[in-house]
Amino acid sequence: MGERIGARRVAIVGAGPAGLMVAEVLARAMQHEPLAVDVYDAMPSAGRKFLLAGIGGLNLTHSEPFDDFVRRFGPRQRALSDWLGHFGPDEVQLWASDLGVETFVGSSGRIFPRDMKAAPLLRAWLARLRAAGVRFHHRHRWLGWPDAQPVEGAAPGDSGRPLRFATPEGEREIQADVVVLALGGGSWARLGSDGAWVDILRRRQVDVAPLAPANCGFDVQTRTPEGTARVGWSDHLRQRFAGHPLKAVALRVDGLRQPRFERRGEFVITQSGIEGSLVYAASSWLRDDIEKHGLASLTLDLLPDHSPERIMTELRHPRGARSFSSHLKTRLGLHGAKAALLYEMLSREQLADPVWLGAAIKALPLNLVAPRPLDEAISTAGGVRLEAMTPGLMLKRAPGVFCAGEMLDWEAPTGGYLLTACLSSGRVVGGSVLDWLHGQPARQD
Numbered sequence: 001m002g003e004r005i006g007a008r009r010v011a012i013v014g015a016g017p018a019g020l021m022v023a024e025v026l027a028r029a030m031q032h033e034p035l036a037v038d039v040y041d042a043m044p045s046a047g048r049k050f051l052l053a054g055i056g057g058l059n060l061t062h063s064e065p066f067d068d069f070v071r072r073f074g075p076r077q078r079a080l081s082d083w084l085g086h087f088g089p090d091e092v093q094l095w096a097s098d099l100g101v102e103t104f105v106g107s108s109g110r111i112f113p114r115d116m117k118a119a120p121l122l123r124a125w126l127a128r129l130r131a132a133g134v135r136f137h138h139r140h141r142w143l144g145w146p147d148a149q150p151v152e153g154a155a156p157g158d159s160g161r162p163l164r165f166a167t168p169e170g171e172r173e174i175q176a177d178v179v180v181l182a183l184g185g186g187s188w189a190r191l192g193s194d195g196a197w198v199d200i201l202r203r204r205q206v207d208v209a210p211l212a213p214a215n216c217g218f219d220v221q222t223r224t225p226e227g228t229a230r231v232g233w234s235d236h237l238r239q240r241f242a243g244h245p246l247k248a249v250a251l252r253v254d255g256l257r258q259p260r261f262e263r264r265g266e267f268v269i270t271q272s273g274i275e276g277s278l279v280y281a282a283s284s285w286l287r288d289d290i291e292k293h294g295l296a297s298l299t300l301d302l303l304p305d306h307s308p309e310r311i312m313t314e315l316r317h318p319r320g321a322r323s324f325s326s327h328l329k330t331r332l333g334l335h336g337a338k339a340a341l342l343y344e345m346l347s348r349e350q351l352a353d354p355v356w357l358g359a360a361i362k363a364l365p366l367n368l369v370a371p372r373p374l375d376e377a378i379s380t381a382g383g384v385r386l387e388a389m390t391p392g393l394m395l396k397r398a399p400g401v402f403c404a405g406e407m408l409d410w411e412a413p414t415g416g417y418l419l420t421a422c423l424s425s426g427r428v429v430g431g432s433v434l435d436w437l438h439g440q441p442a443r444q445d
């Protein structure tokens with residue numbers, strides 16, 4: 001499709017859900033105004049992390065009431081409420097349906113495509129964008145702007161500087177009237193989002209909060225039989241139980257007067273600690289505690305459906321010739337990873353004392369010393385501070401440059417909140433780009 005004379009050029013860097021949603025808004029406008037929309041991405045194809053999310057069933061959004069949904073964004077809920085008011089969970093479902101993908105509400109209230117796959121949705125989306133005239137340029141890694149002084153009277157994107165890209169044919173410079181950065185966070189770098197943009201934007205004096213892992217696993221601190229603190233599990237627990245889930249447990253992170261986090265769910269023992277949905281849900285508190293105090297503590301209830309009294313009765317029940325572990329299994333259903341964790345954390349004397357053991361089953365303390373590295377996390381906290389942007393998500397320091405998606409400074413648990421917020425911010429940016437262009441003098445080609 002040829003470019004219309006006098007068309008304004010928008011360069012979108014990053015072909016994840018946020019960048020593609022910006023392209024979608026602009027693709028609609030292209031039908032009645034002269035616009036050229038180009039999407040650049042470092043990877044050989046679009047939406048790699050979106051496709052990875054499909055492996056877990058692609059949790060697109062959540063069905064809980066809007067106010068509850070917005071509260072998941074913690075300190076950023078005010079800004080998010082504005083974005084989600086334009087394009088929230090209902091709109092995400094309509095959008096998917098419009099692309100031929102019907103959704104359903106799972107038992108936990110989470111919303112998924114019926115086939116629980118990302119590929120058909122992404123395929124239909126890209127086809128629609130291409131048909132509308134959006135052009136894609138893969139294997140284009142954005143390197144920033146040249147360091148030269150701004151060009152007098154030039155187009156607005158970072159004061160008229162061209163964008164520099166590394167491509168298989170060598171470095172290319174691209175001029176655009178508006179630039180949209182939708183570069184993702186810093187996890188799973190092999191899928192394209194490596195956080196290299198942080199330094200580029202900081203060099204332009206853009207305020208970027210340090211990137212940190214969100215929805216991540218942690219390394220534990222345990223003690224050797226001699227009482228020395230160590231990072232990770234004993235060889236026995238690691239070799240026998242790494243990869244094993246602990247199901248139907250409750251996890252609590254205490255606060256001064258009341259728990260800051262308390263929920264039931266499941267998690268997994270890893271080589272050096274813990275990960276999984278219940279841990280991810282608590283991860284922002286645990287990560288922040290480690291950052292402040294060097295250590296985070298959580299408490300596990302291994303049998304949340306059993307009262308302490310019932311546990312005591314079962315533990316005191318005569319065990320006859322049965323071994324201790326088979327007693328725990330038959331009387332309380334404690335076996336596998338749950339029982340192994342008790343053996344790991346308690347001394348021989350504590351295990352033999354029903355009062356100690358009963359208390360530990362209901363409230364087993366676990367210390368965490370470090371979040372797992374950012375690259376392993378589901379998502380990224382930190383990013384371009386919203387205070388560095390206009391409400392329309394344009395950088396105050398670089399008029400004509402907009403940012404969308406996970407590279408902005410907000411975080412949320414898993415549950416469809418991440419994708420919804422990325423799509424929603426893309427919607428906001430698309431509208432703001434059009435408003436910005438409408439306020440600029442027409443191009444003279």
Ligand SMILES: Cc1cc2nc3c(=O)[nH]c(=O)nc-3n(C[C@H](O)[C@H](O)[C@H](O)COP(=O)(O)OP(=O)(O)OC[C@H]3O[C@@H](n4cnc5c(N)ncnc54)[C@H](O)[C@@H]3O)c2cc1C
Pocket residue numbers: 013014015016017018019040041042043046047048049050052053054056057058059060061140141142143182183184185187188191192193194195196197377378379404405406407415416417418419420422
């Ligand atoms: C294992 C896993 C499962 C997940 N499951 C879910 C889920 O079920 N539900 C949910 O809501 N969220 C889920 N997420 C999170 C969700 O996928 C992300 O929040 C979302 O993809 C972020 O969208 P984005 O467009 O901001 O960034 P990204 O999807 O990361 O896209 C950014 C794009 O920018 C490109 N890019 C980066 N740097 C450059 C550069 N310098 N030059 C050119 N291109 C560049 C990248 O190649 C990439 O294509 C999951 C994440 C992971 C890791």
